Each structure stands twice: as structure tokens, then as C-alpha cells.
Amino acid sequence: NAGVTQTPKFRVLKTGQSMTLLCAQDMNHEYMYWYRQDPGMGLRLIHYSVGEGTTAKGEVPDGYNVSRLKKQNFLLGLESAAPSQTSVYFCASSYPSRAETQYFGPGTRLLVL
Amino acid sequence: GENVEQHPSTLSVQEGDSAVIKCTYSDSASNYFPWYKQELGKGPQLIIDIRSNVGEKKDQRIAVTLNKTAKHFSLHITETQPEDSAVYFCAANDYKLSFGAGTTVTVRA
Numbered sequence: 001n002a003g004v005t006q007t008p009k010f011r012v013l014k015t016g017q018s019m020t021l022l023c024a025q026d027m028n029h030e031y032m033y034w035y036r037q038d039p040g041m042g043l044r045l046i047h048y049s050v051g052e053g054t055t056a057k058g059e060v061p062d063g064y065n066v067s068r069l070k071k072q073n074f075l076l077g078l079e080s081a082a083p084s085q086t087s088v089y090f091c092a093s094s095y096p097s098r099a100e101t102q103y104f105g106p107g108t109r110l111l112v113l
Numbered sequence: 114g115e116n117v118e119q120h121p122s123t124l125s126v127q128e129g130d131s132a133v134i135k136c137t138y139s140d141s142a143s144n145y146f147p148w149y150k151q152e153l154g155k156g157p158q159l160i161i162d163i164r165s166n167v168g169e170k171k172d173q174r175i176a177v178t179l180n181k182t183a184k185h186f187s188l189h190i191t192e193t194q195p196e197d198s199a200v201y202f203c204a205a206n207d208y209k210l211s212f213g214a215g216t217t218v219t220v221r222a
Contacts, residue, residue, distance in 0.1 A: 004156075033209075040122070040214055040215075041214060042117075042119075042202060042212035042215050043157070043202065043212040044212075045210070048209065058209060059114075059209075090156050090157070092156075101147065101159050101162065102147075102159070102210060103159075104149075104156030104157045104158065105156050106154075106155055106156050107154075107155070107156050
């Protein structure tokens with residue numbers, strides 16, 4: 001039981017490049033989330049999904065897109081990376097409720113030059 | 114939306130002393146308040162949570178208290194140990210979890 005895994009662990013991009021971050025969970029959770037973590041700002045929700053084939057915007061969605069084609073996977077895409085998207089990205093998953101524990105992955109550190 | 118404020122931003126304690134972190138929230142409809150611990154280079158991990166129908170919850174050396182009237186909740190760590198050094202986040206839910214900015218706790222040996 002690996003829990004929540006994220007790929008890649010670290011990536012350097014040039015401004016304007018695109019990339020996809022992959023999140024996978026093996027806990028059969030319905031809900032999945034993408035957060036970004038910046039110094040002094042805690043965790044901010046980018047997008048989330050309440051089930052396969054559904055996605056919704058969170059607090060800071062601009063510049064990102066997501067897809068949930070399979071229940072166990074949640075992809076975060078950056079179409080044209082900007083230096084402001086330099087951050088640590090965390091994926092999380094939970095059972096279907098607002099009041100359930102969210103399980104976090106180990107994070108992806110992204111540097112945009 | 115929900116706004117969670119967390120204090121202090123940094124906390125240094127002597128090993129064996131207690132540590133207290135306080136959070137306030139704005140949305141009276143929030144009913145779930147988890148606390149996460151994040152060690153260096155890792156993702157946040159739940160350490161304790163409390164729901165709105167409970168005023169206090171304890172798990173070994175950690176405890177959380179909730180005052181719904183005042184809209185604040187606190188984390189208490191007793192008999193601190195070096196392995197308690199980490200960043201701690203509080204959170205409250207409305208349609209999503211809203212996190213505080215975090216408290217960096219350092220336990221001095």
C-alpha cells in the first residue's frame with residue numbers, strides 16, 4: 001500500500017514550457033486535490049476532483065489545468081510555465097466528505113526559470 | 114470563504130516543555146478542524162483532528178481544544194521531544210480545507 005505517490009519529485013522548467021505532474025493513490029479514494037505550498041502562505045488549493053471524470057476550481061486555479069480520467073490518478077498540467085509557478089506541489093486524496101482526513105503525497109518541487 | 118489565521122509563525126521550546134499553537138477561523142459553518150505536521154522534505158501528515166460537536170480531544174502528548182463560540186482552536190504538545198520539531202498547520206473546512214500559514218516548531222535539546 002503506497003498511499004499517495006507523485007511524479008516527478010523535482011523539475012526545472014524554462015518560462016513558457018509545459019509539463020504534467022502525476023498523482024496516483026491506491027486507497028480507492030473518491031476525492032483528490034492539488035495544492036501549492038509557498039513560504040509563509042500555507043497550502044492553497046489549485047483544483048480538486050470529487051470523482052472520476054469531474055474536476056473543479058479551487059482557490060488559485062489560473063495557469064493550471066487538471067484531468068481525472070481514472071479514479072486513482074489526478075493530473076496537473078502547466079501549459080505555459082511562469083516564474084510565479086515556482087513552488088512545491090502536493091497532491092492529496094480522501095474519502096467522499098469535506099470532513100475526512102486528507103492523505104498527502106511527498107510533493108513535487110518545481111523551479112521555473 | 115473561510116479564512117484561517119495561525120499564531121505564532123515560529124516557536125522555540127526547551128525539550129520537555131509544552132508548546133501551544135493557536136488558530137482562528139471565520140466561517141461559523143466550518144465543522145472539521147484537522148492539524149497536520151510536516152517534516153522537512155515530506156508531505157503534511159494528519160496528527161489529530163476535532164469535529165464541531167467536541168470541545169477537546171487528546172492523543173498521548175498532543176491535544177486539541179475547540180471554542181466554536183469564539184471561533185478558535187488550539188494544539189497543545191506536552192513534554193516536547195526533538196522529533197516534535199517540524200512545521201505544523203491548522204485547517205478548517207467550508208467547501209474545502211483552508212489552511213493556516215504554518216508554525217515552525219523547534220525543540221531545543
